[in-house]
Amino acid sequence: MKRSEVNRILAEADAFIRSFGYRLPPFAYWTPAEMKARRGEISGIVEARLGWDITDYGRGDFGGLGLFLFTLRNGNAADLTRGKGMLYAEKAMISRRDQLSPMHRHNIKAEDIINRGGGTLALKLYASAPDGSIDKEAPVVVPTDGVMCRFEPGGILRLSPGESVTLMPGVWHAFWAEDADVFIGEVSTVNDDVTDNVFAEPVSRFSKIEEDEEPTHLLVSDYERWLG
């Protein structure tokens, strides 16, 4: 993706999120220079990979295959082993109308996907076969706001604003917005996007950025190169 496209998507996402009366935390608005200057005090942001995250899954067609994410909080993987502590994470996301997030599952993370407002959020669901692959035969059962819902393989769950689903590790899911863009919340187990996304088709979770202008704000995938 070109940096100019990332900057534009980021500005549009901020306006969309604000239209729901929701506000991102202060560090969302720091410039790259401010982040560099404060590097000594922000390891909690850098190491937990909090912040802006825009992906076209490496395919170069953000409108067709892509997702906007902002990680608001993220716990510590070591706490999972200990069985106590900060075991949770939260993201704000935007799925644009007819913009697909491709079929994937997680090994560790359970996630609640919440329609916070906008259009209808559609999720295509499959269960996992014993080897972890997509089970094309078995039904899939998911809790939706406390109510168990059963779907045939590849069935589509539609969430209206206010509705949510809990996806346990192993549940295959792809999602997109119908009729209008959707502001999505994600509340989950500690999140590691580098290791815990298993995709059905080869895609890359983070996009390569072509630097054609200065970044307005850094993406989490910029931290290593820009901040060390």
Ligand SMILES: [Fe+2]
């Ligand atoms: Fe997911």
